[in-house]
Amino acid sequence: MLDVTDLHAYYGKSHILQGVNISIAEGEIVALLGRNGVGRSTTCKAIMGEVEPQGSVMFKGKEIAGRKAFEIANLGVGYVPENRDIFPGLTTRQNLILGLKPGQKDGQGRWSMEDMFNMFENLRNRADVEASVLSGGEQQMLTMCRTLIGDPDLVMIDEPTEGLSPQMVQRVAELLKEIANRGIATLLVEQKLSIAMDIAHKVYVMGHGHVVFEGTPDELRAREDVRKEWLEV
Ligand SMILES: Nc1ncnc2c1ncn2[C@@H]1O[C@H](COP(=O)(O)OP(=O)(O)O)[C@@H](O)[C@H]1O
Ligand SMILES: [Mg+2]
Secondary structure, three states: OEEEEEEEEEEOOEEEEEEEEEEEOOOOEEEEEOOOOOOHHHHHHHHHOOOOOEEEEEEOOEEOOOOOHHHHHHHOEEEEOOOOOOOOOOEHHHHHHOOOOOOOOOOOOOOOHHHHHHHOHHHHHOOOOEHHHOOHHHHHHHHHHHHHHOOOOEEEEEOOOOOOOHHHHHHHHHHHHHHHHOOOEEEEEEOOOOOHHHHOOEEEEEOOOOEEEEEOHHHHHOOHHHHHHHOOO
């Protein structure tokens, strides 16, 4: 589904990504872990075309490095950035509708609005009120659902559990499993091991600008040295 090879990115003269290699198969949940500032969000932005990438980003057999963000989205890459940017003045339902692709009608993709309301009763109960009244956890759900409504084949989700209660973290984990069940590939960015160790098929740990470990959650469990050096604070 996604093959990132030797990905580099810069902010001005700062060389942030220094040769990142990542691959994700259909229906696979891949976690990208690392401390703050190592370049996890920049990796997502470079894949999405929001930051200029150098290197290769193959998505469903096509080179997407260098394409515009809207084209990449239309090809089937969904992105849930870390700042939960809902439209606070619009209702929950209107926020979800904004996730539809140009020309796409609700119910045509793998996810319908009704699916979302069935999974998250809170969103149904607040369908017609301003999204600004939703709790942080509900806003996180809303941004994830909005992206899924657009029927992506790959979703990149940046720190979805940040600041959420343990119950909401569990809801996020359930949604991620459901995403995988529907055959969608997931890049899950997290800072701590958190849910990643329970639900990811594969884990990448990032150091400064590149991947320092790749393996299964069990392999990472066995590598105390990697966890100490690159993950624990
Ligand atoms: N818009 C920006 N302009 C300049 N530097 C940035 C910008 N965004 C991030 N950085 C820097 O790039 C590095 C990687 O950031 P980021 O990808 O956000 O890390 P992470 O998501 O792993 O916490 C950090 O040193 C950060 O300060
Ligand atoms: Mg980040």
